[in-house]
Amino acid sequence: MLSQDIKKHMQDIVEGCMGDAPPYCEATCPMHTDVKKYVNFIGEGKYEDAIAVIREKLFLPATLGRICAHPCEEKCKREEVFQQPMAIAALKRFVADHYDDEAKWDLTVEPHKGKKVAVIGAGPAGAQAALDLRKKGYQVTIFEKLKVVGGMMRVGIPEYRLPRHIIDFEYGLLHKLGVEFKLGIEVGKDISFDEIRKTHDAVIIAVGAHKGIVIPVEGHQLDGVFHAVDFLREVSLTGKFPLGKKIAVIGGGNVAMDVARSARRLGVEEVHLFCLESKDKMPAHSWEVEEAEDEGVIIHAGFGPERMIGQGGKVTGFEVKECISVFDQDGKFHPQYNENNKQMFAVENVIFAVGQAVDSSFVNKEQIEIQRGGRFAVDPITLQTNLENVFVAGDASGRSAIVIEAMAEGRKAAISVDRYLQGQDMKKGREFEGCYKTWLETQVKDEVLNIPRIKTNQMDPYQRIKNFAEVDLGFTEGQALQEAARCLQCECKHCMKECEMLNDFCAYPKELFQRILKEGSVDPIIPFSCNMCSQCTLACPKNFKIHEHFMEIRKEMVKKNNGKSPIKGHKAIEIHQMLGFSKLFNTVRPAVNRKGRS
Amino acid sequence: MADNIVKTKRVFIPGCSLPSYNPILVEKTLEYLQEKLPGTGAILKCCGKPTKALGQEKKFKERYGTLQAEIDRLGAEEIIVACQSCFLTMTEDSPKQKVISLWELLPQIGLPKKSRGIGKKSDIVFAIHDSCPTRHRTTIHEGIRWIIHELGYKFEEPPHTRENTRCCGFGGMVVPANPELALRVMKRRTAEVSSDYMVAYCAACRESMVKGGKRAVHILDLIFGGPWTSDTEFPGVPSSPVTSWINRYKSKLAIRKVLE
Secondary structure: OOOOEEEEEEEHHHHOOOOOOOHHHHHHHOOOOHHHHHHHHHHOOHHHHHHHHHHOOOOOOHHHHHHHHOOHHOOHHHHHHOOOOOOOHHHHHHHHHOOOHHHOOOOOOOOOOOOEEEEEEOOOOHHHHHHHHHHOOEEEEEEEEEOOOOOHHHOOOOOOOOOOHHHHHHHHHHHHHHEEEEEEOOOOEEOOOHHHHHHHOOEOOHHHHHHHOOOEEEEEEOOOEEHHHHHHHHHHOOOOOOOEEEEEEEEOOOOHHHHHHHHHHHOEEEEEEEEOOOOHHHOOHHHHHHHHOOOEEEEEEEEEEEEEEEOOOEEEEEEEEEEEEEEEOOOOOOEEEEEEEEEEOOOEEEEEEOEEEEOOOOOOOOOOOEEEHOOOOOOEEEOOOOOEEEOOOHHOOOOOOOOHHHHHHHHHHHHHHHHHHHHHOOOOOOOOOOOOOOOOOOOOOOOOOOOEEEEEEEEHHHHHHHOOOOEEEOOOOOHHHHHHOOOOOOOOOHHHHHHHHHHOOOOHHHHHHHHHHHOOOOOOOOOOHOOOOHHHHHHHOOOOOOHHHHHHHHHHHHHOOOOOOOOHHHHHHHHHHHHHHHHHEEEEEEEEEEHHHH | OOEEEEEOOEEEOOOHHHHHHHHHHHHHHHHHHHHHHOOOEEEOOOOOOHHHHHHOOHHHHHHHHHHHHHHHHHOOEEEEOHHHHHHHHHHOOOOEEEEEEHHHHHHHHHOOOOOOOEEEEOOEEEEEOOOOOOOOOOOHHHHHHHHHHHHOEEEEEOOOOHHHHHOOHHHHHHHHOOOOHHHHHHHHHHHHHOOEEEOOOOHHHHHHHOOOEEOOOOOOHHHHHHOOOOOOOOOOOOOOHHHHHHHHHHHHHHHHHHHH
């Protein structure tokens, strides 16, 4: 057993060593995909290994490879230093498109737990929750209002960004695992919420936010004025929507871009998009804006709606006014306008893409607490509502904005349901669910070159507005290899690259010292294998003097072993030392006068 | 003999590994120091670093105490060391004496006349192996490079060198504890230099470089021997510990001969 002093000293390493710190991309990903590992596999041409790593966390690799808003890329070290982040999503798509073999999917399910869980909604949040719970051995049924799976991925995101056969293929995993789907069943209409609660041990509400919001400006009730969600759903399901030759879209986010670009594909000749923000501050991704413009969408940045005029009850014109500022000094949304700069556009339709609300009308408001926009109130740690066996995931609680976040919320809800049904602590150890900040601190070395990000291949804008075929063609193998090679493989473990010995005994020092502290003892071969060369300390960003810890352990071991090393081979050193201090091999000579010698 | 004795201002302590490696180098070094710095005595005794490295604190204090007593008995104010472990141990444990490395001293007193420029015609490029205990003592690194330059040999800096040098594999008494690991460390070190020839200034490091697959010399081999070329037969590793102890005994005799 080691002394308290030594153990206390070791605590420094256990607390400070960054060996276990995930890279920025992985910590930022709400689902914590091991990006570093799979990008490295791609770089080595091991594509099957790469897709296996992705599938450990994500059941929608080809979908996410196309439409993930990839917050990971924003935290990429190459973004921080060169503004050229790794094309992580595009790399994921490359392996998913070419190497995702259904036969290799993990279909293992824990033994049946004898409990039933209902999930309302087959979007990313609901599907993820259903998948996780099914794998844990629960009997899971998904109730979905639409006749198709995918939720907003299916009826929000346009087909030219996400071909539908990909969703069906990837949802195949849920079918294979035995998740039951009840499609075309609307809760509140075809079956009551109370009925579902009564027949299931737990319920997860994951209905998304499919209700359009309209700004109540003059004329908003005219015919020909639509919401983005209704428009996109209809286009997704039928491929049609009755629009005129000139339309206006209101909104500056990604949904507005989807609306404008879809309208172009439906044959609208002039699509005018209006948003309050200046162009560089538009909430939509810059590449989405670019692609929309490539397709002929006319963007009027810095304008807000004034009124709509009509004839015979149908909209004929849209008046806008210049927006001077969007937020007030406190950062609150409070647009200010220049009333002297108004412009009238003759349009046949106006589509609002200014946000979505949750349709929560299927529950009794006295039963579950509802917030602004119809969103369900939940405990932020457990996603539990005030009804103890009802949980909410995804857009329905207003806690997610993008697909990968919705999935993470689905996973969180599944963890909560499992703990709830097992009677376990609901809140313990949940700090690292969803996006978090890593404790890794790395510097990009001076010799790292600014190699630009590889762009994926795109279909020609003139061709692509003719139909809903996929715009982005992804990477070729050569491009994927080139892009993967740019990854900096961010991690600490500098000591592990220097020290031969540490690699024999641990993955990083924290792990070793944690183990020693836990066990209270250590195999003598470990401290006695340290060369005491300090190379690890030189490499350590925190200057941990690891050899000192080994030395302390050595001293204590010797003390407890009657002054002798516990290592057998050290008998030789003992003899060496005895002789080294023996008279036979010692001599002490004072200085002599050289002349006297001669 | 009493008439011969002068005040011992400084004492040369060659350590253990050098006397075990080559008694002639001990003799020649001491002779040269005598010539350049009259008033130099010598002690052949271990500094106890191995005892310390094993973690035998108490035993080390006892043993170092006997060495310190000898130094004090001679009245030396300065210790000249030829071993980097000795340098560290003595700097820490003999606060009354000034400790200087032979590799810092030689640039001050110069090299023997006949060794200057001796390697100019050599076809060898020596990769320098710096000892890790003195990685922060830059004056030692400077001294070694000055010596090689003065001798006229060409040299190569490994990717890890000077402050950033890598352990030879011998450190921390790992060889007897975990020989397989020690050999890997040795090979990793030798693998990173392109030359087939290396020069070290610690006899244990030199032996490690040979075990790592290189032809290696001690820097004193270059000063008091040579010229070294690709045709020269290079020293290997001792056939048995007995050889080393015989050399050690011969070193004792050599010291007595020089300082009789």
